[in-house]
Each structure stands twice: as structure tokens, then as C-alpha cells.
Amino acid sequence: MSKVRVRFAPSPTGPLHIGGVRTALFNYLFAKQLGGDMILRIEDTDQARFVPGAEDYIVESLKWVGIQFDEGTHVGGPFAPYRQSDRKAMYRQYADQLLASGHAYYAFDTSEELDAMREKLKAGGMAPQYDAVSRMSMINSLTLPEDEVKRRLDAGEPYVIRIKLPRKEEVRFHDLIRGWVIVQTSAMDDKVLFKSDGMPTYHLANVVDDYTMKITHVIRGEEWLPSAPLHVMLYQFFGWQDVMPKFAHLPLILKPDGNGKLSKRDGDRLGFPVFPLEWKDPSTNEISSGYREKGYEAEAVVNMLALLGWHTSDNREIFSLEELIKLFSIEKISKNGAKFDPEKAKWFNHQHLMLKDNAQIASEIFEACQAKGYQTNMDYLTNVVALIKEKVTFSHDIVERCAYFFQTPTQFDEQVIAKKWNSQAVAFLQDYANMITSMENEDSTTLETSFKTLAADKGLSPGAVMQPLRLALTGEGGGPPLFEMLCLIGVANCADRITHAIKTIQVATQ
RNA sequence: GGCCCGUUCGUCUAUCGGUUAGGACAAGCGGUUUUCAUCCGCUAAAGAGGGGUUCGACUCCCCUACGGGCUACCA
Numbered sequence: 001m002s003k004v005r006v007r008f009a010p011s012p013t014g015p016l017h018i019g020g021v022r023t024a025l026f027n028y029l030f031a032k033q034l035g036g037d038m039i040l041r042i043e044d045t046d047q048a049r050f051v052p053g054a055e056d057y058i059v060e061s062l063k064w065v066g067i068q069f070d071e072g073t074h075v076g077g078p079f080a081p082y083r084q085s086d087r088k089a090m091y092r093q094y095a096d097q098l099l100a101s102g103h104a105y106y107a108f109d110t111s112e113e114l115d116a117m118r119e120k121l122k123a124g125g126m127a128p129q130y131d132a133v134s135r136m137s138m139i140n141s142l143t144l145p146e147d148e149v150k151r152r153l154d155a156g157e158p159y160v161i162r163i164k165l166p167r168k169e170e171v172r173f174h175d176l177i178r179g180w181v182i183v184q185t186s187a188m189d190d191k192v193l194f195k196s197d198g199m200p201t202y203h204l205a206n207v208v209d210d211y212t213m214k215i216t217h218v219i220r221g222e223e224w225l226p227s228a229p230l231h232v233m234l235y236q237f238f239g240w241q242d243v244m245p246k247f248a249h250l251p252l253i254l255k256p257d258g259n260g261k262l263s264k265r266d267g268d269r270l271g272f273p274v275f276p277l278e279w280k281d282p283s284t285n286e287i288s289s290g291y292r293e294k295g296y297e298a299e300a301v302v303n304m305l306a307l308l309g310w311h312t313s314d315n316r317e318i319f320s321l322e323e324l325i326k327l328f329s330i331e332k333i334s335k336n337g338a339k340f341d342p343e344k345a346k347w348f349n350h351q352h353l354m355l356k357d358n359a360q361i362a363s364e365i366f367e368a369c370q371a372k373g374y375q376t377n378m379d380y381l382t383n384v385v386a387l388i389k390e391k392v393t394f395s396h397d398i399v400e401r402c403a404y405f406f407q408t409p410t411q412f413d414e415q416v417i418a419k420k421w422n423s424q425a426v427a428f429l430q431d432y433a434n435m436i437t438s439m440e441n442e443d444s445t446t447l448e449t450s451f452k453t454l455a456a457d458k459g460l461s462p463g464a465v466m467q468p469l470r471l472a473l474t475g476e477g478g479g480p481p482l483f484e485m486l487c488l489i490g491v492a493n494c495a496d497r498i499t500h501a502i503k504t505i506q507v508a509t510q
Numbered sequence: 511g512g513c514c515c516g517u518u519c520g521u522c523u524a525u526c527g528g529u530u531a532g533g534a535c536a537a538g539c540g541g542u543u544u545u546c547a548u549c550c551g552c553u554a555a556a557g558a559g560g561g562g563u564u565c566g567a568c569u570c571c572c573c574u575a576c577g578g579g580c581u582a583c584c585a
Contacts, residue, residue: 043585126512128512178514178515181515187581191582222516227580251516251578315523315524336515344535344536348535390547392547477546478545479546480545
């Protein structure tokens with residue numbers, strides 16, 4: 001069997017949506033498992049919808065999630081160029097080949113004429129198709145005399161080239177996910193293959209490129225399923241049926257609520273990103289949030305996406321990219337669309353954060369800590385991460401919600417004050433502060449023991465004074481294990497914090 | 511409207527003719543943590559409906575319903 005070659009072929013019409021990332025991911029997993037090649041091809045045959053920056057965005061997004069390409073616009077390769085606009089010159093000869101073999105024809109209809117035809121067919125209860133029947137009453141090289149066609153062509157009149165589908169024939173192909181799919185040509189129309197602007201349409205370019213780039217498997221979204229029969233016909237007309245790639249049409253990612261496929265608007269509405277990276281629309285300057293900027297780990301996004309429509313037979317859900325490559329199988333992809341669950345995405349992030357190396361996390365949030373004005377260093381930050389990461393969803397939560405690791409609190413939780421802050425507790429804390437000042441570098445167990453002993457001596461239950469201590473140290477009612485934190489922050493520092501808290505809270509409550 | 515694809519707990523899913531239909535997220539309850547944002551335990555929760563095929567159907571076939579996709583000189 002020839003070497004597996006797959007491609008991810010997005011159009012640079014805007015930011016790549018997570019459904020696209022998943023498609024790329026499945027292609028990648030499939031190829032890498034079989035030692036095949038992964039190709040990035042940019043399908044920009046529609047100049048009208050071209051969005052500047054979109055191609056770079058696509059490349060950067062896929063790089064972020066860890067998908068590497070063997071060939072593509074940004075890395076080159078033996079089948080370059082990989083951008084369809086750069087391949088423009090080669091498509092015409094294939095259209096001509098079809099013209100010559102009688103599998104395609106010129107059409108001169110204006111868009112008004114096309115609309116009129118469709119309206120008329122609709123009104124008559126028929127499918128509004130440009131097909132074997134309706135084409136005979138349109139303006140094309142099948143209905144016009146040969147010299148008239150030549151005249152129009154020579155005169156430079158605009159035209160398109162359409163595929164000439166047989167009137168009634170069964171087209172069938174085997175889809176790796178869906179099994180046999182059968183469509184009648186009578187339900188298909190003579191799609192435009194070559195546009196009047198000199199560019200091929202998706203259908204032609206896609207088939208020609210897959211063929212010339214020796215693609216063996218086409219793994220793409222389900223929205224392409226209806227046009228797959230057309231592509232199969234093209235392979236036949238070109239005489240390439242022996243090397244036609246195998247198809248696998250992926251189920252779509254649907255909205256979390258209601259119905260329909262996931263769109264940009266759903267993210268805005270429900271408050272979660274639908275794009276891997278933040279995107280600023282170049283024409284409106286509108287900003288759409290991205291997973292990366294929201295603080296998601298790339299591996300968590302990959303994991304979450306992989307499990308949307310794919311699952312192993314066991315109950316395992318947490319996988320690294322490498323593990324996914326080993327375990328992936330197209331047969332295990334489900335056929336039905338999957339509603340996206342933003343809550344579970346967060347859960348995946350937490351799981352991957354737990355798995356991640358503490359020093360690595362620390363190095364990634366170090367700059368943000370400095371920007372916040374925290375006095376810290378890598379050793380200390382790594383210890384902070386170790387202590388708190390199990391309690392957060394995102395690494396940036398450590399920066400944003402755990403300021404007390406780095407600075408003396410200035411605000412104190414009112415509820416805790418009301419509940420636990422009293423003269424007894426204050427007196428106790430004062431004593432405890434004095435006590436720990438004389439200690440140095442004790443471990444958390446010693447700190448805890450001495451705390452409890454002191455409380456017992458004063459006739460206080462630990463419960464009555466632990467919360468006040470926590471409040472004095474952090475300003476909050478919750479947080480990591482008290483004495484481990486105390487130990488990490490340091491006894492001298494904590495003693496100061498206690499003193500500060502006693503002063504501040506007295507002032508505040510007077 | 512037409513064509514195509516699909517349908518197991520609220521959600522993502524396991525099951526490839528014989529199971530007490532399993533797991534995870536979310537939910538509820540309880541417990542740890544004398545903090546909670548973590549962790550642990552428990553509970554509730556599903557085969558769309560109707561026909562077949564079969565000793566036996568969630569699993570295979572048909573119909574209906576529902577959902578989705580496509581129906582451009584967009585991809």
C-alpha cells in the first residue's frame with residue numbers, strides 16, 4: 001500500500017473555528033499513527049471572501065495545538081505550491097481535458113438567467129437544478145451552434161465551465177465513517193468547475209490537487225458529504241478512479257443549547273471561545289476570544305476536541321497528543337453530531353493542569369506575576385504552583401486569585417470578620433505572631449503543632465482561631481492548606497501580616 | 511420543497527444479537543479539608559415511536575417522527 005497522505009485544506013475566509021481544528025487533528029492523528037504525511041493546503045479560490053491574516057492565523061493555531069505539517073504553504077514540500085491561488089495556472093488544463101472528453105461544457109448564462117430558471121423549476125415543483133434536463137434550455141455549448149460558441153469565446157464573453165453529469169446514473173462510494181453512500185445523478189446538478197474569473201471552483205481544485213498531491217485519505221467535515229458524489233464523478237471522468245482517495249466525513253460540532261452547528265455567535269452568546277486563538281476582525285476590529293488567550297492548555301483543547309465524536313472502548317478520557325496518535329481509529333468516530341460542552345472543556349483543562357510540570361507552569365505565569373508587581377522568583381513560584389494548582393481551573397487563576405502568595409493582603413473578607421474575628425482571636429494571633437517570629441524555617445507540621453499547642457494553652461479550640469489566621473494571612477476565607485502556606489510564605493512575613501491585619505481590621509471595624 | 515446523513519441518561523459517549531445498559535461532565539445528597547476553588551462516596555438519569563427478522567434486539571431491515579447538513583460562478 002502506498003504511503004498515507006492526508007491534507008487539511010481550509011479556506012482563509014476568517015479565523016479557523018474549533019470544528020476546523022478538530023478536522024485537522026483527526027487528519028493528523030490518522031496520518032501520524034500510520035507514519036503518513038500531513039499536508040496543509042490553502043484553498044483560496046474565492047478572492048471575494050479572502051480575509052487578510054486568516055492564513056497566518058490558521059498556521060499559528062495549528063502550531064499552538066501541536067499539529068505539525070510535513071508539507072504546506074509555510075513549510076514547502078515536493079508538491080509546492082500549496083496555495084491554490086498560486087496553482088491557478090494548472091487548473092485550466094484539467095478543465096480543458098474534461099471539455100475535450102465531453103464531460104464538461106461552456107455555459108454563458110447570466111446570474112439573472114440562472115435565477116429565472118431556478119424560479120421557474122421551483123414553481124413547477126421541480127428541483128431547481130442546472131441538470132441534464134434544464135441545461136438543454138439554457139445558453140451553453142450544448143445548445144448553441146458550434147460557431148456561435150466559438151464567436152462568444154473569441155469575443156471574450158464571460159463563461160463558466162460546467163461538469164456534464166449523466167442524466168440518470170447511480171453514484172456510490174464507501175465512506176470510512178458512514179459506509180456506503182448512494183446518490184442518483186438526477187438529484188445532482190452540473191456544478192460549475194471553472195469560474196468566469198479564471199479560477200477553478202472548490203470542486204475542481206480540490207479533486208485536481210488531491211490527485212496531483214497523491215492524497216490517499218480525505219478526512220473532512222460532514223458538510224462536504226453532499227458534494228462527495230460530484231467529486232467521485234470527477235475522479236471517474238479524469239480516469240483517476242484507481243487512485244481515488246478514501247473518504248471519511250466527520251460529524252459536526254453543534255451548539256451547546258438548541259440546534260444547529262456551532263457558530264461564532266454561540267461563543268459570544270454563551271461566553272466561551274469558539275476559536276483556538278484570539279482573532280481581531282481586520283475590517284470591523286471586532287475581537288473574538290480564543291482558547292489560548294483564555295488560558296486553556298493546548299493539550300487540554302486537543303483532548304477535549306478529540307473526545308468530541310471519538311471515544312475509546314474503555315472509560316479513559318484523558319490523553320496526551322502522543323497517546324491519541326497511538327490510540328486513534330477512524331472506526332471509533334461516531335456518526336452523529338456532538339453538542340459542544342463548555343463546562344467539560346474546563347474540566348479537561350483542570351485535568352491537564354494537574355498533569356503538567358509545576359516548574360513549567362511557573363515559568364509560563366512568571367511574566368504575568370511580574371506584571372502584577374509581585375515580588376517572586378522561579379523557585380518560590382514553583383512551590384506556589386505545587387500548593388495551589390489542584391484548586392484552580394486555569395494557570396492564570398494563580399496569578400489573579402492568589403495574590404496573597406506574593407503580597408500582604410489589604411482587603412479582608414467581611415463575612416469572615418463578622419464570624420470569627422474577635423478580641424480573643426486577636427489576642428491569640430498576637431501571641432502566635434510573637435511566637436513564630438522566634439522560629440525559623442520550620443516545616444508545616446511543626447508550625448501546625450505549635451499553633452495548636454498554643455491554642456490549647458489559651459483554652460481555645462483550633463477552629464476558633466484558624467480562620468482568623470487564614471484571614472490575616474490571605475484576607476480570604478479559603479485557600480490552600482493553612483500551615484503549608486504559612487511555611488511557604490515564611491514565618492517572618494506571616495508575623496508581619498498578622499500585625500498588619502490586626503491593625504487594619506481594627507481600624508475598619510471601629 | 512428536494513437530496514443526503516443521523517437518533518442510548520440534560521450533555522459527550524461505551525455496547526459491534528443474549529449486560530443489573532458502563533463511564534465522564536453537569537445536577538442532587540453526604541463526607542473529608544476544623545478553609546474551598548480541590549478531593550472522596552452515594553443518588554437520580556437513557557435505548558424516539560411503530561412494524562418486522564430472530565429462540566432472543568439498543569444492536570439487523572422497513573416506515574414514521576425528530577434533529578442535522580447540503581441545495582451559489584462559497585468553501
